[in-house]
Amino acid sequence: MAIKELDYYVLDMDGTVYLGDEVLPGARELIAFFEEAGIRYCFFTNNSSKSALDYTAKLKRLGIADNPHIITSGDVTADYILKTFGPSPRAYVVGTEPLVMQLTAAGIDCADTAFPDCVVVGFDTTYRFEKAARAVDLLRQDIPFIATNIDAVCPLEGGKVLPDCGSICAMLTHATGRKPKFIGKPFAETAGYIMRNAGRPAHNIGVVGDRLYTDMRLAIENGMCAIGVLSGEMTKDDIALSGLKPHYLFDSAAQLLEVLRET
Numbered sequence: 001m002a003i004k005e006l007d008y009y010v011l012d013m014d015g016t017v018y019l020g021d022e023v024l025p026g027a028r029e030l031i032a033f034f035e036e037a038g039i040r041y042c043f044f045t046n047n048s049s050k051s052a053l054d055y056t057a058k059l060k061r062l063g064i065a066d067n068p069h070i071i072t073s074g075d076v077t078a079d080y081i082l083k084t085f086g087p088s089p090r091a092y093v094v095g096t097e098p099l100v101m102q103l104t105a106a107g108i109d110c111a112d113t114a115f116p117d118c119v120v121v122g123f124d125t126t127y128r129f130e131k132a133a134r135a136v137d138l139l140r141q142d143i144p145f146i147a148t149n150i151d152a153v154c155p156l157e158g159g160k161v162l163p164d165c166g167s168i169c170a171m172l173t174h175a176t177g178r179k180p181k182f183i184g185k186p187f188a189e190t191a192g193y194i195m196r197n198a199g200r201p202a203h204n205i206g207v208v209g210d211r212l213y214t215d216m217r218l219a220i221e222n223g224m225c226a227i228g229v230l231s232g233e234m235t236k237d238d239i240a241l242s243g244l245k246p247h248y249l250f251d252s253a254a255q256l257l258e259v260l261r262e263t
């Protein structure tokens with residue numbers, strides 16, 4: 001994998017371009033470089049609790065990008081549901097209002113009906129016992145079980161975390177014995193979605209991120225270039241202990257930009 005052969009970049013957000021409200025070193029300059037050089041890129045987040053518009057507003061507010069192309073795990077999940085269940089599918093959604101609106105806009109009926117085509121679980125920051133009870137009821141009837149992302153926790157500032165989609169699913173799995181089909185990073189559905197969007201083969205696409213088991217694994221297992229940054233979650237020790245070796249490893253986006261300017 002050679003970085004100079006890449007002509008499309010997939011950027012993670014939290015831990016890669018910002019951490020909470022703090023812009024990480026080189027993030028603004030990297031995006032400015034892509035814009036000036038005419039290099040195409042998108043931002044991809046596994047967080048399905050917010051809409052692309054929420055992220056656009058944040059990237060604008062932080063001065064990182066004016067008109068960013070944002071893809072969330074919710075987009076890939078909508079695409080997967082439409083491909084799997086055909087036109088006008090019905091889904092029971094355990095998710096936030098933005099996720100329900102996103103799936104509805106894609107043509108998925110999210111009303112709570114007696115026989116939905118699938119149960120979809122997202123990073124539901126509005127999770128309630130009633131939703132869990134209804135999901136368990138449907139999963140016990142063998143309705144397909146789909147989850148937007150596998151993350152166990154969502155990091156917050158100050159070292160705190162929130163239980164993420166993977167943890168909500170673990171509860172439903174414990175109650176029913178059913179395991180979800182996870183979409184989002186690092187899975188093949190997401191790699192395929194990115195390649196179709198980019199109009200590029202995998203070996204021309206670089207994935208820049210701070211998480212080993214989502215960002216780096218997405219790239220390594222799907223033939224893309226894995227560009228790790230140490231500005232967020234993963235450490236050199238984590239990499240040494242895992243079987244995943246990024247093709248490139250930088251302290252931050254600033255160091256990646258230095259290398260890109262030299263090539």
Ligand SMILES: [Mg+2]
Pocket residue numbers: 012013014015016209210211232
């Ligand atoms: Mg991240």
